[in-house]
Amino acid sequence: MSFQRGDEVAAAADLGGFWQGKIPAGTRGVIDEIDExxxxxxxxxxxxxxxxxxxxxxxxxxxGLTYTExxxx
Numbered sequence: 001m002s003f004q005r006g007d008e009v010a011a012a013a014d015l016g017g018f019w020q021g022k023i024p025a026g027t028r029g030v031i032d033e034i035d036e037x038x039x040x041x042x043x044x045x046x047x048x049x050x051x052x053x054x055x056x057x058x059x060x061x062x063x064g065l066t067y068t069e070x071x072x073x
Contacts, residue, residue, distance in 0.1 A: 007031045008073040009045060015062055015069060023047050023062065028073060032061065042066060 003009060008030055015023040029047035043065040049058045 003031055003034070003041075003043065003067075003070065005031050005034055009043075009070045010073050011047065012069055012071040015047075015065070023049060023060070029062075040066065043070060045070070 008028065010029065011023055011025050011027045013025050015027075027047050027049055029045040031043055031045055033044040035042045035044075042063075044061060044063045045065055046059055046061045049060065
């Protein structure tokens with residue numbers, strides 16, 4: 001699996017963050033940055049959270065994600 005900047009992805013599992021302490025698995029997002037300076041890439045992703053309690057979709061940026069926390073859309 002290889003991701004590039006601008007790819008559409010989804011959260012593979014619940015992530016820490018905005019909605020009730022988590023970003024639900026399956027939440028869609030777009031890769032903003034990829035840090036390849038370490039042993040494996042680390043991703044910054046802007047996620048769009050849609051929930052019945054929100055009047056409009058909410059966007060939040062999550063940093064420090066790994067391959068295991070993302071899946072292809």
